[in-house]
Amino acid sequence: MDFPEARRAVLSLLRGVRARERPRLLRWMRTSSDFDELISSNDDAVLKSIAEDLRHSLPTEAMLNSEPLAIQKLNQQTKPTVHIDAFLYDDDCIDSLCKEGKMSRNFCLSCGSHQTAPLEFISHSFSIAELKFLYQHVLPDLTGKIVVDVGSRLGAVLFGGYFYSSASQIYGVEMNADFCHLQEVIVAKYQLDDRIKVLNADICTQASLLQNADVVVMNNVFEYFLDRSEQARSWEFISQNVRKKGSLLVTVPCLEESLSDLQVNIQLNHWVESMPLDYDVFLEEDIDRDALEQISLYRII
């Protein structure tokens, strides 16, 4: 059954329900978790298993000594901030860790008192829900297409692309060799090498890869990992090489925000066209709407 047929069938069923029972039925449809198993799939289960493997290979904060600048930038935030990787830890995982005392959602306002305030969280990866939204609702059918994830870190965008899209080649470019090794271990264990390739490189050495890509994904790539002059240089390189007409660029945050504090000569209106996104199509339970709204989609003109 396609969507219009299914919609007609649901409406016809609702019309057949006794009028006084209808509100109860509608409330159940809106709030019940009985539909969860229809929405989650075997692909979700494999991604969760990958996340579990990665959790066992990383410290809880999922940051490495080989990224001192990222650790320093996290510690310099104006509000107390912790890194919790959203691909590795969903809300249930965070709750369990908080119960075990291994993680906290709050910090102490004055040491020794019971006064606390919420910590700021940042994630250096997309969550599984965000990946599903990206591949199933934001991007078109990717059959035969090439996806490039700039700064692939744990490989979340690569693994999401493998299971939630039909992209023929999915490239991850990551400058940190330790993260590349982690991605390679997963690619080998789950036999994903027919469609996923991981390159340990600075994206600024990958002109032809960017020139040939149909979709380029950039989730907060440079801000926490490069100083401002390197960020500016990298964005100039991206804007000079992501040029294939009609190809798509996904960014978090939007380009205006990413470029706002940088000295760059990039004329957005000559490079990209912003594409509106419908955030209401995504019905997953407990979805972080704010996180989805950070995702922007552009078409190269």
Ligand SMILES: C[S@@+](CC[C@H](N)C(=O)[O-])C[C@H]1O[C@@H](n2cnc3c(N)ncnc32)[C@H](O)[C@@H]1O
């Ligand atoms: C926020 S993470 C993005 C993770 C992943 N793309 C995702 O969405 O789940 C950014 C990653 O980009 C990498 N990175 C930063 N600058 C880079 C560059 N010039 N070339 C390659 N990788 C870079 C960092 O090492 C970091 O692992």
